[in-house]
Amino acid sequence: MSKSIEVNNLNVYYGNFLAVEGVSMEIAPRSVTAFIGPSGCGKSTFLRTLNRMHEVIPGAHVEGDVLMDGDNLYGPGVDPVLVRRQVGMVFQRPNPFPTMSIKDNVLAGVRLNNKRISKSDADDLVEKSLKGANLWNEVRDRLDKPGAGLSGGQQQRLCIARAIAVSPQVLLMDEPCSALDPISTYAIEELIEELKSDYTIVIVTHNMQQASRVSDRTAFFNIAGTGKPGKLIEYNDTKAIFTTPNVQATEDYVSGRFG
Ligand SMILES: Nc1ncnc2c1ncn2[C@@H]1O[C@H](COP(=O)(O)OP(=O)(O)O)[C@@H](O)[C@H]1O
Numbered sequence: 133m134s135k136s137i138e139v140n141n142l143n144v145y146y147g148n149f150l151a152v153e154g155v156s157m158e159i160a161p162r163s164v165t166a167f168i169g170p171s172g173c174g175k176s177t178f179l180r181t182l183n184r185m186h187e188v189i190p191g192a193h194v195e196g197d198v199l200m201d202g203d204n205l206y207g208p209g210v211d212p213v214l215v216r217r218q219v220g221m222v223f224q225r226p227n228p229f230p231t232m233s234i235k236d237n238v239l240a241g242v243r244l245n246n247k248r249i250s251k252s253d254a255d256d257l258v259e260k261s262l263k264g265a266n267l268w269n270e271v272r273d274r275l276d277k278p279g280a281g282l283s284g285g286q287q288q289r290l291c292i293a294r295a296i297a298v299s300p301q302v303l304l305m306d307e308p309c310s311a312l313d314p315i316s317t318y319a320i321e322e323l324i325e326e327l328k329s330d331y332t333i334v335i336v337t338h339n340m341q342q343a344s345r346v347s348d349r350t351a352f353f354n355i356a357g358t359g360k361p362g363k364l365i366e367y368n369d370t371k372a373i374f375t376t377p378n379v380q381a382t383e384d385y386v387s388g389r390f391g
């Protein structure tokens with residue numbers, strides 16, 4: 133169920149502003165790819181184009197192609213709602229529905245998709261998704277309690293459970309640990325390692341150690357200055373990016389000598 137991604141010469145605009153220019157990359161199924169680079173270089177912008185989430189921002193649009201297992205996400209007649217069902221997203225701040233129960237949070241995406249689901253199927257899906265997100269043992273006794281009662285790290289795993297409940301093929305994560313303490317961060321990193329066997333995962337992170345711990349491949353993005361578009365500078369095996377980068381700017385960034 134995990135899919136490959138191929139991006140061909142993608143430009144991303146907010147109205148007339150070219151925010152990201154000329155990105156091409158291939159991402160293998162069942163792999164973790166990290167996006168790194170300074171603030172404002174377009175990591176989030178580019179990530180959102182991988183499930184057409186940018187289209188909720190008026191005026192945002194792309195030129196170029198994004199293929200999933202060869203199918204163009206931007207092809208004529210492709211429904212962005214269907215795309216987002218196949219390509220799930222987890223955000224920087226855990227965003228469970230606060231008053232909704234843990235169980236209903238897990239099912240929220242499935243219900244949004246208008247899927248009718250029997251009570252026993254729903255219970256099975258809740259258990260499977262929470263197990264998949266490594267949260268089941270911590271919440272199995274309080275599935276009917278509000279999602280807001282969980283710790284930040286648990287809430288983020290709840291959001292991951294909600295994302296995987298709709299059986300996506302790709303999971304996008306935009307700095308999923310930036311609001312979490314180190315122990316919760318470790319739990320999410322362990323989870324990413326496990327989810328990799330079923331999903332294609334792309335994660336934006338500001339944490340170099342995290343990129344080197346969790347990812348197989350790393351993409352370094354950079355920006356030449358304010359108002360200039362972000363660009364993909366170097367994309368390679370994570371080990372190569374962190375030990376033997378080909379571009380000076382990559383080396384400066386990963387070694388903390390940025391600027
Ligand atoms: N909703 C938006 N509307 C207009 N410009 C935006 C929007 N979101 C981001 N940008 C601009 O796009 C560029 C890239 O931003 P972003 O993708 O958030 O970078 P990063 O995630 O790498 O920090 C920045 O110049 C930013 O100001």
Ligand SMILES: [Mg+2]
Pocket residue numbers: 175176177306336
């Ligand atoms: Mg960002």
